[in-house]
Amino acid sequence: MMEFRIIRRSLFIVGLFFLTTISSCYYDNYDDLAVGVDKCDTLSMTYTVNVSPIMTQYCTGCHSGNAPAGNIPLSNYVQVKTAADNGSLEGTIQHKSGYSPMPKNQPSLNNCEINKISAWINQGTQN
Numbered sequence: 001m002m003e004f005r006i007i008r009r010s011l012f013i014v015g016l017f018f019l020t021t022i023s024s025c026y027y028d029n030y031d032d033l034a035v036g037v038d039k040c041d042t043l044s045m046t047y048t049v050n051v052s053p054i055m056t057q058y059c060t061g062c063h064s065g066n067a068p069a070g071n072i073p074l075s076n077y078v079q080v081k082t083a084a085d086n087g088s089l090e091g092t093i094q095h096k097s098g099y100s101p102m103p104k105n106q107p108s109l110n111n112c113e114i115n116k117i118s119a120w121i122n123q124g125t126q127n
Ligand code: HEC
Pocket: 055, 058, 059, 060, 061, 062, 063, 069, 070, 072, 074, 083, 088, 089, 092, 093, 098, 099, 100, 101, 102, 103, 104, 105, 106, 109
């Protein structure tokens, strides 16, 4: 009878140990994930390093060459700065009313890409 109680108590302690170990692992992973999601560096954005690659990936397929879509070329600094300065760059990628949503007929840019472009504009559209 005494033995049985001791075994039961040690099983309980072992069980507690596993529960806390497993739940702490769970929270470790959760923290890592949360950091990964929130991480979007928007410090010191420049056209060359940060904005141009986004344009090349999502925009210049239509907005470059001899007949750019909507007659709006977006393949160099001056051209993208022009769209930034007149508000159409942010208007289109943020799907603001009054602007044609871009990239046309494709999923929206992700939040980090949109935040980087807004930061670039707010920081003075550096080349
Ligand atoms: C599949 C082709 C295509 C892609 C990709 C595309 N555009 Fe466009 N874009 C167009 C067309 C066509 C127009 C002319 C207006 C319309 O038909 O909606 C246009 C118009 C625009 C305009 C002017 C619209 C307005 O309301 O002032 C801007 C600014 C613009 N695009 C920016 C972008 C940006 C930035 C990207 C990338 C994130 C992009 N576009 C990707 C085809 C495209």
